[in-house]
Amino acid sequence: MKRKNKILTFLVVIFCTFAINAQDADSLRIGYSYVNSFPQNAELYLNNENIGNTPLFFMISDSLKGSDLQIKLSLKGYSDCSETFIGNEKINRTYTLVPLPGTKLINPVKEDKKPYFERPRKLIPIVLSSLVTIGAGVSAFYFKNLATENRDNYDMYGDPSALDRKKKYDILSGVSLVVFQLGLGALVYYLLLE
Numbered sequence: 001m002k003r004k005n006k007i008l009t010f011l012v013v014i015f016c017t018f019a020i021n022a023q024d025a026d027s028l029r030i031g032y033s034y035v036n037s038f039p040q041n042a043e044l045y046l047n048n049e050n051i052g053n054t055p056l057f058f059m060i061s062d063s064l065k066g067s068d069l070q071i072k073l074s075l076k077g078y079s080d081c082s083e084t085f086i087g088n089e090k091i092n093r094t095y096t097l098v099p100l101p102g103t104k105l106i107n108p109v110k111e112d113k114k115p116y117f118e119r120p121r122k123l124i125p126i127v128l129s130s131l132v133t134i135g136a137g138v139s140a141f142y143f144k145n146l147a148t149e150n151r152d153n154y155d156m157y158g159d160p161s162a163l164d165r166k167k168k169y170d171i172l173s174g175v176s177l178v179v180f181q182l183g184l185g186a187l188v189y190y191l192l193l194e
Contacts, residue, residue, distance in 0.1 A: 032057045033091035035071060042075035042097060060091075077103045125190045133183035140176035143169045 035044055036055040044056050047070055051058055060069065071091065072082040078097040085091055147169035153162040 033060060034058075034093075035073070035091060036094040037073050037075070037081075038094070038096045039075065039078075042073040042078070042095075045072040045074065046070070048072070073097065122190060126187065129183050129186035129190060133180055133187055136176045136180035136183055140173050140180055143173035143176055147173060 034055070034057050040054050042054045043050055044052055044054055044058075046058070046060075054073065069085045069091075070082060071085065071093075072080060073095055074080050075097055078099055081095050081097060083093070147166045150162045150166035150169060153159055154166060
């Protein structure tokens, strides 16, 4: 029991040591300023110099501390947003950008993404290849079960006709499996590639 307590104490000490050291990484952010916007990816200007896009962590250089800083956000289709700060204060702001009147806004989730098909899918080939795939899969399973039953009959009773039927059903099962794979390939082609 004492050994378990020593191991537990050792693990707690190790955990606390890592937790204290993890705070060092967080303390690096103390000097950073942070600006975000909704929608994101707005250009961020600090005293008319583009420093990146939102959301952005950044440091205010020593040469700018003590002077007035102007933050400006610019995004196509939205009014520019600006605010002035004193250079030695840390900035932590999130801005909601206002759309320009009469501007058709692009949905930022769908911009530059194509989550939909460019052309409509052809329904008849998709349905036919689905039916062929399902039918071939079922028949491959069915014929393989018949082949297994005939093999069992041959093993139990020594009937040579059962062995012949087993071979015939194995061939039918193999052909059905090939048709299943072709149907699945056609289904993938018509669904995703065409």
